[in-house]
Amino acid sequence: MDTLRQNYELAFHITPNLEDADVHKTRQDLEKSITSHGGAISFSREPERVRLAYPVKHQSNAFFGYFNFNLESPESISEIRDELRVNGNILRFLILKQEEESSTKKEDAIRRFAMAEKRKARMKQAEKQAAQKEGPKVDEKVLEEKLEEIIDKL
Structure with a gap:
């Protein structure tokens, strides 16, 4: 035995x-x-x-x-x-x-690391989507010129 x-x-x-x-x-x-x-x-x-x-x-x-x-x-x-x-x-x-370090402890650590990586990837994706929703950026000079044109027409 x-x-x-x-x-x-x-x-x-x-x-x-x-x-x-x-x-x-x-x-x-x-x-x-x-x-x-x-x-x-x-x-x-x-x-x-x-x-x-x-x-x-x-x-x-x-x-x-x-x-x-x-x-x-x-x-x-x-x-x-x-x-x-x-x-x-x-x-x-x-x-x-x-106590011997069990394989389950190692597996838990690997699982936690993978979850953290997924969380980081989701955060980056959310930031990209938020940036896309804002729309295209407008140049301030162009915007001022258009406002002046509109004011002149009034």
């Missing part, structure tokens, strides 16, 4: 008290945790030191990084979460399920 792989994103904060080598090792441990549960990492961002908007576990700084990965079985996510919870170097983490 062929199952579809679900895409996920794991964002994490590592405690700022670690040396760079320990931060790198913690990142590798997270990567091993994902791959050991059948995950395939598609993108990885190396952790970098950031200032937190508010203290987390009495820390105002942390190393922030994230992974994009996919898994076949959703049950593996709970196992990965359990491993992250017991890891003392992780201040906080978040695992998000990523």
